[in-house]
Amino acid sequence: MDASQDGQSLPPAGWFVDAQNPAQERWWDGTKWTEHRRNREVTPAPQTYSPPAAQPQPYASNAYPGQQPYAAPRPTGLSPRGRTALTVGIVAVGLFVLGFLLMILGGSTAQLNFLLWLGLLVFSGAVVCGIIAVILAIVAAVRHT
Secondary structure, rough: OOOOOOOOOOOOOOEOOOOOOOEEEEEEEOOOEEEEEEEEEOOOOOOOOOOOOOOOHHHOOOOOOOOOOOEEEEEOOOHHHHHHHHHHHHHHHHHHHHHHHHHHHOEEEEEEEEHHHHHHHHHHHHHHHHHHHHHHHHHHHHHHH
C-alpha cells in the first residue's frame, strides 16, 4: 500500500499487522511501509465472569444411565432413645438381682421380714423398668428405620 491514488485518505502512521508475517507488526509511516518490524504483542482477551456450573448433589437422583443413584449411608450405633432403653434395661437387671437376693435373705424374724418386703418392692421396680426399657427399645427401633 503506497500513497493514495484514488482520493481515499490513508491511515495514520503506526504499527500494523504485517501481511507477510502475521506474528509481526510493520511500521506504516502514514504514506508507505517501512522496513521496521517488531514481534506482535498479543493482548489477552478481556476475561468475563461466569458463575460456576451447578455441581451435582451427592444424593441426587439424576444418576448416569444404567447406574444406581448414590444412597446415603445408614446411621450406625444406637440412637439416643436406644441408649436410654439400654440404660433403663441395665438398671432393671440390677434391680431384679438385688430384689431376688433380698427375697432370699428374708425370713421369719421382723428384720428379715422387712428385707423380704424390700426385695419384693425392688423386684417390682425392676419389672416396671424392664417394661419401660422394652417400650423405649421398640420406639427407638421403629424411628431408626
